[in-house]
Amino acid sequence: MSNHQNLLGEQRRALIVDEVRRHGGVRVNELTRRLNVSDMTVRRDLDAPARQGLLEKVHGGAVPASEASTCEPGFEATSSLEPGAEEDIARVAAAMAVPGSAVALSGGTTTYALAHRLLDVADLTVVTNSVRVADAFHTAQRPGGAAEGRPGAPTVVLTGGVRTPSESLVGPVADQAIRSLRFDLLFLGVHGISVEAGLSAPSLAEAETNRRLVRSARRVVVVADHTKWGTVGLSSFARLDEVDTLVSDAGLPGGAREALAEYLPNLVVAGEAADPPEARA
Template sequence: MSDNQNLLAEQRRALILDEVRRRGGVRVNELTRRLNVSDMTVRRDLDALTRQGLVEKVHGGAVPVAEPSTHEPGFEAKSTLEPGAKEDIARAAAAMAAPGSAIALSGGTTTYTLAQHLLEVPDLTVVTNSVRVADVFHAAQPPGPSGAARPGAATVVLTGGVRTPSDALVGPVADRAIASLHFDVLFLGVHGISVEAGLSTPNLAEAETNRRLMRSARRVVVVADHTKWGTVGLSSFATLDEVDTLVTDAGLSSRTRADMAEHVPGLLVAGPDGPVDEPGAGV
């Protein structure tokens, strides 16, 4: 098979995978019509995606691989996923933090990457329930000779709470601390995002803490790479209409971007060459 044919197969399978995640399942006859290929070609593509563990074949089609809605990967496991996309998203999101403003960062590997870019923004007050995020600022901004904070260093407020596998602090202690605060922008990482389920997490306590974070923010910015699309955790904590801006990466298909733009006022697609505002979705 030529390189050109290989590329076409990869493109086809990417389209099939996006359709499975977006709709929750597809039928072979639908794919043959949409892709204008034979039944045998579609079945080979589904076999390849099944071997990669990306879909599950069923009679007449395929569905997403079933994962328990309570499954919560640890921080280290998640940090190895989509590092390039997270870097692009973090760079674009950091531009939304104004010097001297009060911001909040939830737990997650994307917000952890974002924290490293926010080190360049002076005089921030950072509220976070992420131990990892707090460590980023602590390690990068040692005190001056007299023990006082260096000029321009961020003031970091770390909530208390019970630690989750992703190193977020959640529960009543965190909720009470957040409820008494107010910040200009919340940068929110998510486990899953979809039109039907909105924003979701496998952790019930984290769902409530995320709700509190959103209530305390004047503006909510979700930072999520394309693999979060179609994932649904145990507990939904917000609808897409409650999000002001979604910052994602170029891996999100154009069809999914259109779906998102119907619900989220601001859709920013980050890439190596800089972010792109989607038409009709101002930030």
């Protein structure tokens, strides 16, 4: 969608429904940019198709009807929706990685942004169940890549498994590989985070693989922009008190910060903290 500011309400709503069906979900802030209308207009435009059963409104956007907790938008559908926030989060999180350590990265657009930052950390062993994250490291080390010839290039291990719409690998094969490993630090992207449900995923298989990642890590750092707050997926896989640090962005509401502070040892708001927490072995 582009240059649609002069569209009538019915035309905008039809385009929104089409976007939801094609991409598996949309976010309000993305629609305001693409349609060049206000946040309030987009939310009103979502009301009619929601009443008609054409889509279902969720925190921050909409998904196909009856798929609110199980809908998993594809990687392209969620990439670049919060690019500034993701870059801020990636910059702060990368400072937590210790050269020579073993780190794990789950799937997601924020961990993908973080992967590019971790290229500057020497001698990492990186385990990931994300095809996109693994590609980021391998592409950078190819001839002409950003890290070509750089000393201390990371060793990257990609788990096997069944590919999800977000291009993560999940299921028994991934779970078995992760079960046998131990990480100094896990950078975990999430589908949703809330006080009631903790960390959640849109499928049982993805939840189980994430659960295995959490159990294999000495420290768990969740990297999640503010739009993930209040979203609840089909299956919870970790409590908030199992998280060592949450790195989010300045869009995180004050009420969310207060609620999270009761459960998390460390809440870091990228773009507001003068200095990121020092990396710890």
